[in-house]
Every structure is written in structure tokens, then in C-alpha cells.
Amino acid sequence: MNAYRTIQETDDSIETLYEIQKSKFITHLRHVDTEEEARAFIQSMKKKYFDARHNCSAYVLGEGADKQKSNDDGEPGGTAGNPILEAIKKNELTNIVVVVTRYFGGIKLGAGGLIRAYSHAAVLGIEAATVLAMTPFQQLDVAVGYDLLATVEHWMRQHEIRSLEADYADNVSLHLLIEPAAIEHVQAELTDLTAGRASITPGDEQLIAIPAS
Structure with missing residues (x-):
């Protein structure tokens, strides 16, 4: 039986907002135990924010954090899903799914700007959660x-x-x-x-x- 870190289960997802260059990055995250739960949460966010240009996501599952997946959802490859995933990994969390929704503000951020924005948005969401050491x-x-x-x-x-x-x-x-x-x-x-x-x-x-x- 191994120790691991996750976030506290809540009835509703945790939500934070980050704005830069008129683009809005809305982060939602919650505790999940299975890949099915993670995928269902991602789909629910896509349905809720159907008018957004991107709903990028990442999740990590298992006591050993052995199942990891990210999705750029139309952003340039490696500029969205992976920065979200890295934010999860840097905080040593598992059994968590994070979705960052972007409403484009008309000003392009460039690849580096996108990586920083998605990473920061994910970190803001994680900081708003209660982290538990199992x-x-x-x-x-x-x-x-x-x-x-x-x-x-x-x-x-x-x-x-x-x-x-x-x-x-x-x-x-x-x-x-x-x-x-x-x-x-x-x-x-x-x-x-x-x-x-x-x-x-x-x-x-x-x-x-x-x-x-």
C-alpha cells in the first residue's frame, strides 16, 4: 500500500478564472477514480462550454500515477494539454482531472504564451483545491x-x-x-x-x- 497525493472529493467541480490578452481561461477540476469518470467530466465541460474555442484537458490516475493523458483540443500540439498535465505532475497529484476552457480574445499568444497561460490556469485551479496526502x-x-x-x-x-x-x-x-x-x-x-x-x-x-x- 503506497502513499499518494490527490484532491478532496467535492459535490461540484472547482472553478477558477485567468485572463490574459483578452483571452479567458476557465479551469475546472475534480477528484476522479477511473478513466470513465475522467472522460465523462471532460465531456460535461465540453457540453457546458460548447461555444468556447477550446476545452483542453489532462488527467492522472492510479496510486502510482501510471495512467496519464492530455488533449490539446485544437490548440497547437503540446501547447495546452501537456502544460496542464505537467502542472498536475509537478504537484505530485493523482486521481484528478483538469479541464481548461479558453475563450479566444482576438490576440494570438504564440506557442510560448499558450504554454504559460495553460500552465498558469491549471496551477490556479490546483491551488484552489484541498490537497490530501493519502x-x-x-x-x-x-x-x-x-x-x-x-x-x-x-x-x-x-x-x-x-x-x-x-x-x-x-x-x-x-x-x-x-x-x-x-x-x-x-x-x-x-x-x-x-x-x-x-x-x-x-x-x-x-x-x-x-x-x-
Whole structure:
């Protein structure tokens, strides 16, 4: 299970606007998990902005960012789709689709100008999104008596341990989320902290979304 960066899922796409030399560049982007979702989003933008001269796009998919595609949609080759794709890659994002719609303002920007404009428009859109670091954590189930609960919870706060919702019955079952490399160390600390009275069971790994700094 590998860490990766993506953007937060939203009900609506993120929209930004960039204007240069009377041309308008409208950027839309959203989180997607499949190529079908990416293509459907691109088509929806083309339908929404049917009167625009260009709806250029790029997407990156997979935990390893192994599926990448861009489209210039009528702009000179390499001046639109690839700069959008490069903006995604420079931000180390995956499972994302970006569409930049251009309304031509009558002044030609030239190849270099187009590359800069599409790149900047894509970056503006990415900056408006909430970037998440999908990080592997292993669940560690810790069952303790109520007499030890305050001690363990204090230790968790000190070490900024993430956790899922606890279960309260005859004992308390805490479900900690620990970085896989630290599992053995945490188990040893908890055993010492509770004088061996805690029941500690390692669980499965899962990816947790953490806001990227």
C-alpha cells in the first residue's frame, strides 16, 4: 500500500478564472477514480462550454500515477494539454482531472504564451483545491479496562495518535491508527504503559486522508 497525493472529493467541480490578452481561461477540476469518470467530466465541460474555442484537458490516475493523458483540443500540439498535465505532475497529484476552457480574445499568444497561460490556469485551479496526502496506517486494536482509559488517552494525546471511534462495553476497545514502521515500537510502549494489562491486536493497513501541508 503506497502513499499518494490527490484532491478532496467535492459535490461540484472547482472553478477558477485567468485572463490574459483578452483571452479567458476557465479551469475546472475534480477528484476522479477511473478513466470513465475522467472522460465523462471532460465531456460535461465540453457540453457546458460548447461555444468556447477550446476545452483542453489532462488527467492522472492510479496510486502510482501510471495512467496519464492530455488533449490539446485544437490548440497547437503540446501547447495546452501537456502544460496542464505537467502542472498536475509537478504537484505530485493523482486521481484528478483538469479541464481548461479558453475563450479566444482576438490576440494570438504564440506557442510560448499558450504554454504559460495553460500552465498558469491549471496551477490556479490546483491551488484552489484541498490537497490530501493519502497515507498508509495500520490499525492497532487496544482493549483496556476503564481504570486505564485516562492514562492511555493521555498518552495518545501526547503522541498525537490518530484513532477511530472507540467501543465501550465491559472494557474499552480503542482503535489506533499507526504508521506501519512504528507498530512494534507503539506496541512495546503500550505494554509498558499498562504493565501488560492491555490486549493489543494489530489489524489491517488502510489509507487515511490527511490534509497536505
